[in-house]
Amino acid sequence: MRRLLAGWAALVLALLVTACATSGAVRLGATVDEVVARQGEPFAAYQLAKGQRLLYRPQPGQVQSLDFDTSGKLISMESVLTEPRLGAIAVGQWRAADVQQTFGPPNRRAADGEQGSVWTYFFVSYGVHRRARISLDAAGVVQRVDFADDPAADERYR
Structure with a gap:
């Protein structure tokens, strides 16, 4: 009887896992x-x-x-919103349109005077809330990509 119940329990568990895995997937x-x-x-x-x-x-x-x-x-x-993927942005080669088509609109855009702008993306890497700041010159060419822990993560990810 125990073996039969264990078999049924395994079957039900397998069906539940399959249903969850395919319910929202494309x-x-x-x-x-x-x-x-x-x-x-x-x-x-x-x-x-x-x-x-x-x-x-x-x-x-x-x-x-x-x-x-x-x-x-x-x-x-x-x-795509991962540190390795963001770190692969080619400084001096990628333009604002490349960044946006790859990662979507930034979470924040800040003007950097006449020098250009800074785009900020917030993401989670191995359970740690991080941010990537991408500096663009006035022509929209990526000049720098910096990473740091996100100091305001508690407010943003609730």
Whole structure:
């Protein structure tokens, strides 16, 4: 009897885990309309040379990038608001449009006089609340990327 109950419990657990894993997930090959129907409207959308990118915020400090080909099929999904991804910004090569199309609009924009602006993105890295500050010159070219712990994390992530 114990073996039978253990078997049933394992089956029920497996079904619950499968249902949770697939309930909100989108799959490669889904159309833009299917993704929007399941995920809701993105917080940002960009037209790319070979398709379209939709950006979602599943939680504060996270950005999920979904890329679609020219036929409107989902071809890639990536969590982009990460320290390695932000650290890969090529200083002197990336422009404001590159940053925004990759990570979405910044959480904060501050003018830096006539020198340009500073964009701030807040994210979570291994459970630690962090911020990335991206300095752009007056022409919109990235000049520097700095990382630090986020001193106001308690207020922002509640």
